[in-house]
Amino acid sequence: xxxxxxxxxxxxxxxxxxxxxxxxxxxxxxxxxxxxxxxxxxxxxxxxxxxxxxxxxxxxxxxxxxxxxxxxxxxxxxxxxxxxxxxxxxxxxxxxxxxxxxxxxxxxxxxxxxxxxxxxxxxxxxxxxxxxxxxxxxxxxxxxxxxxxxxxxxxxxxxxxxxxxxxxxxxxxxxxxxxxxxxxxxxxxxxxxxxxxxxxxxxxxxxxxxxxxxxxxxxxxxxxxxxxxxxxxxxxxxxxxxxxxxxxxxxxxxxxxxxxxxxxxxxxxxxxxxxxxxxxxxx
Amino acid sequence: xxxxxxxxxxxxxxxxxxxxxxxxxxxxxxxxxxxxxxxxxxxxxxxxxxxxxxxxxxxxxxxxxxxxxxxxxxxxxxxxxxxxxxxxxxxxxxxxxxxxxxxxxxxxxxxxxxxxxxxxxxxxxxxxxxxxxxxxxxxxxxxxxxxxxxxxxxxxxxxxxxxxxxxxxxxxxxxxxxxxxxxxxxxxxxxxxxxxxxxxxxxxxxxxxxxxxxxxxxxxxxxxxxxxxxxxxxxxxxxxxxxxxxxxxxxxxxxxxx
Numbered sequence: 001x002x003x004x005x006x007x008x009x010x011x012x013x014x015x016x017x018x019x020x021x022x023x024x025x026x027x028x029x030x031x032x033x034x035x036x037x038x039x040x041x042x043x044x045x046x047x048x049x050x051x052x053x054x055x056x057x058x059x060x061x062x063x064x065x066x067x068x069x070x071x072x073x074x075x076x077x078x079x080x081x082x083x084x085x086x087x088x089x090x091x092x093x094x095x096x097x098x099x100x101x102x103x104x105x106x107x108x109x110x111x112x113x114x115x116x117x118x119x120x121x122x123x124x125x126x127x128x129x130x131x132x133x134x135x136x137x138x139x140x141x142x143x144x145x146x147x148x149x150x151x152x153x154x155x156x157x158x159x160x161x162x163x164x165x166x167x168x169x170x171x172x173x174x175x176x177x178x179x180x181x182x183x184x185x186x187x188x189x190x191x192x193x194x195x196x197x198x199x200x201x202x203x204x205x206x207x208x209x210x211x212x213x214x215x216x217x218x219x220x221x222x223x224x225x226x227x228x229x230x231x232x233x234x235x236x237x238x239x240x241x242x243x244x245x246x247x248x249x250x251x252x253x254x255x256x257x258x259x260x261x262x263x264x265x266x267x268x269x270x271x272x273x274x275x276x277x278x279x280x281x282x283x
Numbered sequence: 284x285x286x287x288x289x290x291x292x293x294x295x296x297x298x299x300x301x302x303x304x305x306x307x308x309x310x311x312x313x314x315x316x317x318x319x320x321x322x323x324x325x326x327x328x329x330x331x332x333x334x335x336x337x338x339x340x341x342x343x344x345x346x347x348x349x350x351x352x353x354x355x356x357x358x359x360x361x362x363x364x365x366x367x368x369x370x371x372x373x374x375x376x377x378x379x380x381x382x383x384x385x386x387x388x389x390x391x392x393x394x395x396x397x398x399x400x401x402x403x404x405x406x407x408x409x410x411x412x413x414x415x416x417x418x419x420x421x422x423x424x425x426x427x428x429x430x431x432x433x434x435x436x437x438x439x440x441x442x443x444x445x446x447x448x449x450x451x452x453x454x455x456x457x458x459x460x461x462x463x464x465x466x467x468x469x470x471x472x473x474x475x476x477x478x479x480x481x482x483x484x485x486x487x488x489x490x491x492x493x494x495x496x497x498x499x500x501x502x503x504x505x506x507x508x509x510x511x512x513x514x515x516x517x518x519x520x521x522x523x524x525x526x527x528x529x530x531x532x533x534x535x536x537x538x539x540x541x
Binding site for chain 2: 215
C-alpha cells in the first residue's frame with residue numbers, strides 16, 4: 001500500500017463569481033479546485049465553464065458532503081454523481097473531509113468532528129475503502145477546523161488522521177489553516193501536529209483565512225491568509241517538501257487578482273523554503 | 284456510547300437545540316474554562332443556521348432586502364425547521380421556499396413576496412442553464428413562405444416564461460434601485476426571464492406575446508405562434524415585431540422544419 005504524491009504547483013478555487021473571467025481569459029495559475037457538489041445535478045453553464053477550464057489546466061475535485069464519518073449508509077446516489085463527474089473531468093485529485101455532516105436524510109452543510117476512537121477509526125477506514133473501490137482510485141482526506149472535542153477520544157486528531165490514511169490507503173489533504181485554528185481552539189501545539197503527520201501520505205495543502213472571535217478562532221475562508229498560517233505553511237514545507245497548494249476563499253470572494261496574488265505569495269514562500277531545485281516526489 | 288449514539292446526540296444539539304433540556308448531552312464534550320462545552324456546541328448550532336440562511340440569502344437577495352434582516356432570519360429559520368437540507372449541494376436548500384411562502388401567508392409581510400422569491404429562483408436557474416448558440420433573424424429569410432408556416436422555433440434553454448399574480452417586476456425594480464417598494468399590486472402578468480452572456484434579464488410581456496411564446500416553447504409551428512396576433516389591428520406587423528425581438532434577445536437557438 002502506498003500513496004504517490006502528484007505535484008501540481010499552485011491553485012485557487014474555481015468559483016461562480018469568476019466564471020466570466022475563466023471563460024474569456026487564461027489566468028496565470030497552475031490548477032483549480034472545484035467543490036464537487038456544486039456540479040452535481042446542475043449541468044448547464046457551470047459544467048461548460050468547468051469543461052473549458054479543464055481543457056487548459058488540471059482540476060482537483062474537493063467535496064464537502066461525502067460525510068465519510070457518518071454512521072448513515074454511504075449515499076449510492078452521491079457516489080454515482082461523484083463518479084460521473086470524475087469520469088467527465090478526469091481530476092488530478094479527489095478529496096473530502098475527515099468529518100461527518102449528514103444524519104438521516106438531512107445535510108448540515110458543516111464539517112462536524114468525530115470522536116477519535118477505535119470504533120470511529122474502523123468505521124471511517126471501511127468507508128474510505130468503499131469509496132475508493134467505487135471510484136477506482138485513492139482519495140485524500142482533509143483535517144477540519146473544530147471547536148469541540150469528545151470525552152470518548154482515545155487518540156489525537158493527528159494520530160487518527162494518520163491511522164486512517166495508513167489503514168485505508170488514502171492520501172491526506174493537510175489544511176494548514178485548520179491545524180492552526182484547531183490548535184488554538186483545543187490548546188495543542190501546531191508544530192507538534194506537523195511533526196507527527198505521516199509525510200508520505202500528504203498530497204495537498206490548503207491555505208485560508210480565519211476570524212478571531214476572542215475565545216476561539218473561526219474557520220471562515222473569507223480573508224487573506226494571516227501571518228501565523230503563512231509561518232506554519234513554511235514549517236509544513238520544510239517537513240513535507242513540495243506539495244500542491246491551494247488558496248481557499250469561499251466567502252466575500254475578492255477579485256481574481258487578489259486570489260492569484262495570495263497564490264503567488266504561497267509560490268514565493270515555497271521557493272524561499274525549498275529553492276528552485278525540484279524536490280523528488282515522495283512515494 | 285456508540286458512534287451512532289454520539290452522532291445522534293450531537294445532531295440534535297446542533298440542529299434542534301430548543302428541543303433539548305438545558306445542559307443535557309454536554310457531558311459528551313470537552314470544554315475549557317475559557318470556552319465551556321456548552322459554548323463550543325453552540326458554535327456549531329449557530330453555524331448550522333447561519334450557513335443555511337446565508338445560502339438562502341445568496342439565492343434570494345431581493346427577498347432578504349424586502350423583508351429586512353431580522354424578519355428574513357426568523358422566516359428562514361421557520362422554513363429550515365420545516366424543510367432542512369436534503370441534498371448535498373447547499374445551493375439547493377431553497378428549492379421549496381417559494382411553495383413554503385405560498386402555503387404560509389402572513390399578514391405581517393407583503394403579499395407579493397412569494398412571486399418575488401419565484402422570480403429570484405428562476406433568475407438563478409436561468410443563470411445556470413446550458414449555453415446555446417443563438418441564431419440570427421436572417422435565418423427566417425432562408426425558409427420561404429411555406430416552410431415558414433411549418434417551421435418550429437427551438438428556444439435556448441436559458442429562457443423561461445412565468446405567470447405571476449402580482450406586479451413583481453415593479454417590486455424588483457424598486458429593490459434594485461434601493462427605493463421604497465410600491466404597495467403590492469395584484470395584476471396577473473407574464474414574465475420572460477432569460478440569460479444573455481453572463482447577465483440575466485426579465486421583462487413583462489403582453490398577454491398576446493406571452494401566449495405566442497408559450498406556443499413556441501411547446502413546439503407549435505410558426506403559423507400557430509403567429510395566429511395569436513390574428514385579431515390584432517395589424518397582425519402581421521405585431522407578429523413580426525414579436526419574432527424580431529425574440530431573435531434580437533438571443534432567445535432562438537434553431538429553426539426546425541419537418
